Amino acid sequence: MKPMRPSRPPAWWSAATPLRATLLGLAATPGPLPSVTAARLAAGADPASLLAPRSPDPGEVAAHLRDLGARFLLPGDPGWPLATTPPDPPCAWLFVAGPGPPLAARSVAIVGGRRASALRRATARSLARGLAGAGICVVSGGAIGVDAAAHGGALDGGGSTVVVLGCGLDVPYPRRNQELFLRIREAGGTFLAEHPPGARPLAAHFLPRNRLIAALSGAVVVVEAALDSGSLSTARAAGSRGAGQILAVPGAPWDRGAAGCNDLIRDGATLVRGLDDVLEALALPDSPGPATPAGAAVAAAAGAPVDAGAPVAAGAAVAVGAGRAVGAGPPVGAGAAVGVGQAEGAGGAAGAAVRSAGGLLPCRPWPAGASRAAEQVLGALADGRMMGVARLEAATGLAPAVVVSALLELELAGFARRSAAGAEALALPFQPASRGPPTAP
């Protein structure tokens, strides 16, 4: 069927314009939310009728995309990542830079707020590092805070990562993450957006963006979420789709950054104590690696983009990720994780220690000569809250000068950091021996 003539067609449009070009022009039209347009298309609207006089010439948009090294994907295109997990509202097109994202089954979304505590960001980072080591792609939103930590952790672990933006692929937002984005690009990561190049990061873009993060991932791990957090919408999107797993890192009832996570857990989300819980939830085939069907699927999915230049790069990126996963040896990969789970099931405290060493908490050995005051202060900081000297003084009963010197000790040992806003924990002590980590008072 020939597309219907738009009411006020742009100059470039004619009845002979191919559907793909019409859709590209529509996708590049500034104004309407892509998710809204997609819903109208899904409801049977004719793409050409949705064009506006200002809809840009698809030829120019395509040229711009080529300059950016990006491509325009439509459902049904080889490499369309949402084939098995269509989001709701639907997604009509994607702008993609970098290799095609792997199948949702091999991807995990790690989400959380921009103002998450340092401890929760460190949790996201170590979780992402562990997942990358297991050959799993980490999907997140490219924001500061937890998102940046997740992407960074995936790179640290030598894995691949997907950034789902709420703006155009060529818009440097957030500015603070530009260095990280460059690293991701160099490491063969993928950038996705529903928005055309040049689209500004409007607040309204982020909720629809979250449904894509959920759709691209076999599981969504909410590392941090206050009660009104956008991360919860990602989790809800995963839940409403039915296929995606929802996982959440719990916290104390008074920890604001955990309120959303705790709610999710009460409502049935999987509680995350460590990397193993995430790997278990993914229910991956026993042995990961380049030779497994899952690995092949990754290669297949990634190696089927539209333009001819990309397959090589994409294939290489996957090979690097998988190679490192194998080379790193145990305890990486799902098989190893299962082993840990068994050890934990059989043992007591030792098992718990192994679990915490397994990658969730940013733990490190407690220095031998550390003072009692430092231990008390870190105990007060252990739930991740940022606390000023005055509050630490109240929490520990120590004199302010002692608190300050204890903080210095913790800072120098890498357990805490200070800013004008207060002190916060960066890591917690891990002691396999009899003496446990300090507890909050």
Added chain:
Amino acid sequence: MLARVATTALVGLVAHPVGVEVDIGRGLPSITVVGLGDTAVLQARDRIRAAFGNSGFDWPDRRITISLPPADLPKQGSGFDLPIAIGLLAAAGLVPAPALDGLWAVGELGLGGDLRPVRGVLASALAARQAGGRTLLVPGANLAEASLVPELRVAGAGTLRQVSDWLRGAATLQPPGPARQAPAARVEDLADVRGQPLARRALEIAAAGGHNLLLVGPPGAGKTMLARRLVGLLPELDRNEALEVTQILSAAGLLGADAGLVTARPFRAPHHTVSVAGLVGGGSRIPRPGEVSLAHLGVLFLDELAEFSRTACESLRQPLEEGEVSLVRAAASVRFPARFQLVAATNPCPCGHLGDAERACRCGPEEVRRYERRLSGPLLDRLDLYVRVDRVGATDLEAGAGGEASAVVRARVAAARRAARSRAGVPSARLTVAELDAACRPTAAARRLLGVAVDRLGLSARGFHRCLRVARTIADLAGDSWVDEHHVQEALGLRHLALDPDDQAGAA
């Protein structure tokens, strides 16, 4: 007939000798002033004419020429009224001309013939003494100020009539009273501060080492209250310092009538809308001292540092480094002393509640970052001490005051300052990088700790030097000749912290 009197012209803080020559000659009645005077000097004609009439003198209806040599020195203000009037009296034969030998005079005339105080009298007195003047005649309200200069006879008069009577030998003038001190402004005591042990300690260190201090905290935490108390921790001014302070206030016209020597260290807190000229000094023809000079030997407090304009902040660099400002204007270039101690205060974020235990901060990370960028980097580099000030809890408030009084702390500060002066000649805050190592004498353990801090805390080179200077002062307060590990530890607790926790590179 020609008459000559001596007076002074104030340029900056220095008064230059100026002659006043009055000639009354034949010709149509007129009065001309020559010699680079400003509007106020030219208006002297009208004031003097009215004052003459109202004092009961006959105005010489002839051709009057008044010259103010040297003609190339710019002259400003109303202080020339009195010497010109005296010259006219002598030229008109109303007072004997020999009475004007060695006479110096400054003062403004009211239309009724009354004498009004002028600024810069202390400088005039110094100039008169240096030029070998016999007597300095000033308005009565300036007498206390003029008599601060020893070895100079000063006299104060209330009206032009008294002056003429005195010059004719018909009356005596009010002699200077006993040397007076300006009434000391009430200095707030540290004992009134409740709680805040860290801030009190930082104030003590700042006073002992001459360190500039940054107070960061939410509104209402007591930053201004603390800053005001630094003045009371500093040692008292010696006589020369007091003269300097008095001279600056006098030149700025801020010394009240009948004020004597100012012995209190100044505390200046300009509002954040202050202009660059208001801050460092300025003015269209002859510059006047700005806030930095008015705070000379005292404390300059900049509240809401982020709100000050960038140019204002940058203009503080020269005085902070050199202890003076030099200003060049069309008519003159002058130097003003400006060795002040800087206390700056800022909220931690636009809403002020970042890190506040009582109220949640409403600012996003980007807002905090932008706010941080507004704090001038070069200025922050010169703030050695950083202290977070939080609201005092109810228990501390109820416990009441009870901390040490300023006098107790001042004694320790004085001892530490003596130690620093005997070692390096200057307070530790003014040690140059080259002098630092020799003056600070860190132990091996202290060096090691500093090294670790550079690695782990991202301490910059400047931060390193700041820390060493502060550690030196802490050691001086403890009476230790070496800078040891625990001194460095305390100094590191007072290092700069970034407002934005994810931007540690900008801090330390």
